[in-house]
Amino acid sequence: MAQKITIEPVTRIEGHAKVTIHLDDAGRVADARMHVVEFRGFEKFSEGRHFSEMPTLTERICGICPVSHHLASAKAIDDIVGVRPPRPARLLRELMHMGQLVQSHALSFFHLSSPDLLLGFDSDPMTRNVFGVIAAAPEAAKKGIFLRKYGQEAIAAVGGRKVHPDCCVAGGQSRTLEPKHREWLLANLKAAYEAAETGIAVLKGWMDKNPELLKTFAAFDSNYSGLVTAKGGLEHYDGFIRMVGPNGEKLEDMVDSHDYLSIIGEATEDWSYLKFPFYRPQGYPEGSYRVGPLARLNIIDDIDTPRARAEWRNFKGINNGKPVTGSMYYHYARLIEILFGLERMEQILNDPEVLSEDIYEPSSVIRPQGVGVAEAPRGTLFHHYWVDEVGRIEKVNLIIATGQNNNAMNRGVREVAKQYVKGEKIQEGMLNRVEAAIRCYDPCLSCSTHAVGRMPMVISLVSSEGRVIDQVIRSDKA
Amino acid sequence: MQMHGKYLVVAWGGRNRSDDTAVLLAMADSLAGQVAQDVEILCVPQLGPELVDDVAGADHVLFIDVHAHPSWPDLVVEEVEPTERCSTGPWYSEPGELLTMSQLLYHRRPAAWLVASRACEAGRGSTLSRRSLKLLDATRRVVLSMLPAAEPGESAGCLPRSRFSWQE
Numbered sequence: 294m295a296q297k298i299t300i301e302p303v304t305r306i307e308g309h310a311k312v313t314i315h316l317d318d319a320g321r322v323a324d325a326r327m328h329v330v331e332f333r334g335f336e337k338f339s340e341g342r343h344f345s346e347m348p349t350l351t352e353r354i355c356g357i358c359p360v361s362h363h364l365a366s367a368k369a370i371d372d373i374v375g376v377r378p379p380r381p382a383r384l385l386r387e388l389m390h391m392g393q394l395v396q397s398h399a400l401s402f403f404h405l406s407s408p409d410l411l412l413g414f415d416s417d418p419m420t421r422n423v424f425g426v427i428a429a430a431p432e433a434a435k436k437g438i439f440l441r442k443y444g445q446e447a448i449a450a451v452g453g454r455k456v457h458p459d460c461c462v463a464g465g466q467s468r469t470l471e472p473k474h475r476e477w478l479l480a481n482l483k484a485a486y487e488a489a490e491t492g493i494a495v496l497k498g499w500m501d502k503n504p505e506l507l508k509t510f511a512a513f514d515s516n517y518s519g520l521v522t523a524k525g526g527l528e529h530y531d532g533f534i535r536m537v538g539p540n541g542e543k544l545e546d547m548v549d550s551h552d553y554l555s556i557i558g559e560a561t562e563d564w565s566y567l568k569f570p571f572y573r574p575q576g577y578p579e580g581s582y583r584v585g586p587l588a589r590l591n592i593i594d595d596i597d598t599p600r601a602r603a604e605w606r607n608f609k610g611i612n613n614g615k616p617v618t619g620s621m622y623y624h625y626a627r628l629i630e631i632l633f634g635l636e637r638m639e640q641i642l643n644d645p646e647v648l649s650e651d652i653y654e655p656s657s658v659i660r661p662q663g664v665g666v667a668e669a670p671r672g673t674l675f676h677h678y679w680v681d682e683v684g685r686i687e688k689v690n691l692i693i694a695t696g697q698n699n700n701a702m703n704r705g706v707r708e709v710a711k712q713y714v715k716g717e718k719i720q721e722g723m724l725n726r727v728e729a730a731i732r733c734y735d736p737c738l739s740c741s742t743h744a745v746g747r748m749p750m751v752i753s754l755v756s757s758e759g760r761v762i763d764q765v766i767r768s769d770k771a
Numbered sequence: 772m773q774m775h776g777k778y779l780v781v782a783w784g785g786r787n788r789s790d791d792t793a794v795l796l797a798m799a800d801s802l803a804g805q806v807a808q809d810v811e812i813l814c815v816p817q818l819g820p821e822l823v824d825d826v827a828g829a830d831h832v833l834f835i836d837v838h839a840h841p842s843w844p845d846l847v848v849e850e851v852e853p854t855e856r857c858s859t860g861p862w863y864s865e866p867g868e869l870l871t872m873s874q875l876l877y878h879r880r881p882a883a884w885l886v887a888s889r890a891c892e893a894g895r896g897s898t899l900s901r902r903s904l905k906l907l908d909a910t911r912r913v914v915l916s917m918l919p920a921a922e923p924g925e926s927a928g929c930l931p932r933s934r935f936s937w938q939e
């Protein structure tokens with residue numbers, strides 16, 4: 294008799310999801326799906342607002358990566374007024390962006406995923422959390438906390454506050470960087486590097502002990518997409534879209550952000566509020582692709598900062614130069630990006646123009662539409678606005694990183710379920726492994742559904758007739 | 772109970788969320804200049820693990836929040852205990868979790884209280900609802916009574932021994 298297992302809510306992720314695992318008559322996994330059950334509707338209720346409000350309005354989509362929305366939105370409205378902000382303004386934006394990259398990746402690795410790595414997938418769920426990590430590795434925990442704090446201070450230094458900054462306006466920035474903030478960030482950079490290196494050492498220790506799991510856990514071929522510099526280097530704020538295939542072959546390269554709709558389509562499924570973007574020439578689902586840290590490190594030709602480059606070369610060696618497929622390698626990619634973020638911050642903080650007051654270029658032009666694209670911590674973020682002649686929003690299209698990883702997360706869940714789910718009864722270790730496959734992608738479901746309500750996942754075991762025969766429900770308390 | 776040592780006030784809430792924000796900002800404003808200079812006041816959008824250093828460095832911590840519990844009194848003051856359970860939410864911590872982290876990381880835990888006043892409006896806005904406005908003065912008096920005053924002799928920080936509540 295065919296059956297279905299449901300995991301709800303998925304824990305240690307940002308947002309509310311559930312997983313259903315369908316078993317065939319022989320009790321083997323036939324299919325698995327991650328359902329995103331939140332709905333918010335930001336695209337709809339932005340209509341009628343003035344475009345100048347969009348950076349502060351859309352950043353409310355998220356409490357973790359508001360900076361990314363603020364920046365992508367700011368770039369879209371720069372486009373509407375036809376202005377490229379002065380270089381000092383772009384430096385400030387990128388400084389804030391790198392602060393967010395560091396704090397968000399630190400939260401994902403140290404707070405959400407390190408319990409699985411340091412304590413084990415099968416450890417007691419009551420202690421498999423940040424308290425358990427602190428007890429097991431207090432010095433690493435302190436460094437993780439410091440990294441998050443450091444990133445947040447960078448955001449506050451540029452944006453005025455740690456969450457939901459309000460500094461970006463059409464044509465530039467509304468505030469300069471104060472010298473005392475620059476000095477604090479430079480003075481604490483060494484400690485931030487040490488913290489990042491500690492994270493890499495912790496992960497490498499785990500990787501050395503788990504080579505087989507790294508190779509097989511949610512590992513599959515896919516396309517990968519992200520922004521690159523004009524020279525094909527790692528890029529998060531500006532650049533061009535690149536899409537590569539499973540063997541690293543370039544499917545698209547140097548695509549201007551304005552042309553994103555020519556290569557990206559969006560499919561829907563009736564069991565999730567989260568859309569399924571795909572590479573248009575290949576159709577859906579064949580054209581599904583991955584974004585985020587793993588994808589970014591898979592698509593680039595180089596990194597132009599020394600520490601991150603050295604680590605990236607190790608990363609490239611994992612699959613002999615071809616794209617790295619294992620989802621657990623997202624964690625390694627995330628830590629390499631923390632290094633890059635810190636190095637880029639150092640470059641910017643030492644740039645004489647970072648304290649400049651030339652941060653705004655006025656314009657009275659209103660063009661009918663604007664596109665802003667940036668690499669959020671979780672992947673590429675698209676903001677596209679259409680406005681009327683006085684600047685009122687007529688239509689909004691937001692394509693969020695987590696949506697672009699939707700099919701990959703579903704595939705990861707399916708692969709892990711097939712590997713670990715045995716029989717009709719749900720085992721806790723199985724449940725946690727399925728969740729860990731999702732956590733690799735560090736999904737931000739509030740962002741991607743544009744959600745109300747409590748964050749956290751249900752696993753249900755259901756027969757072919759639709760009867761639930763077993764269920765595990767998690768609240769937001771362990 | 773008169774207390775000595777370093778005081779930390781942590782007020783938290785979302786920006787532009789009517790009572791949720793306005794109470795906190797009004798509290799922070801009204802405390803400035805009225806409490807001893809070495810009382811540290813932090814206004815943050817959310818409690819996160821990055822606050823643990825600040826918490827661990829204090830001897831007494833006042834967490835200031837709003838609440839919307841229908842059965843709670845308008846103003847609640849209660850001692851915060853370390854929690855044994857850890858939230859699985861990704862980006863926020865409860866006051867009790869911060870105390871547990873402080874204990875685990877630094878082997879010290881300050882005495883801590885939560886001061887929570889009723890919020891009636893949490894929509895987008897920067898003004899207080901009428902009820903919260905009326906409550907603000909009582910909240911301010913309670914908080915000031917718990918902290919050392921700017922002028923020596925006025926108050927040395929009298930912290931309650933147990934739960935205290937006030938109903939309009």
